[in-house]
Structures are given as C-alpha cells and as structure tokens.
Amino acid sequence: MTEEYSRTEEFEFSGDTLVAKIKELLHEGNIRRIIIKNEDGRILIDIPLSVGILGTLVAPQLAALGAIAALVTRGTIIVEKAQKED
Secondary structure (H helix, E strand, O other): OOEEEEEEEEEEEEHHHHHHHHHHHHHHOOEEEEEEEEOOOOEEEEEEOOHHHHHHHHHHHHHHHHHHHHHOOEEEEEEEEEEEEO
16 A cells, blocks of 8 residues: 655755746656745745646746745745655
C-alpha cells in the first residue's frame, strides 16, 4: 500500500530571481503549495496547487509574483511537495 505525505523545502531569493525560481520548481512537479514570505517572515502570497491546475491557473499568479518581486528585495520561498511512501 502506498501512502502519500508531504514535505517542505525552503529557498532564499532576491527580488529578481523569484519568478525564475518558481517556474523551475513548478517544472519539477509534485508541488502542493507555494508560500512566499518577505525578509521579516510575513506571508505575502500563499498559492495552493493541485495537479490539474498547473497550466491554466498558475499564469495569473506568476504575474502577481512578478509584482511582488519588484517590491521585495529578499525573502523565502516555502514549497510543500507531495511524496509517496511505499
């Protein structure tokens, strides 16, 4: 029986690398949620994702991330990934 659980990873970013890093992470797959925090630890955006919506609904969020990147010089990306345990 395969059981599914999630794990989180954190990445530091500077404003100009935010969108590129998010695109890279989305390309890797298995992502359930992306949280962007500023350097003070305040959550700026929390994007829940499901497998079927990656193409259509992520595009507007990427535009929002571009706006956030212009305003935030440093921050943290928290990624929740789905994992399967055998």
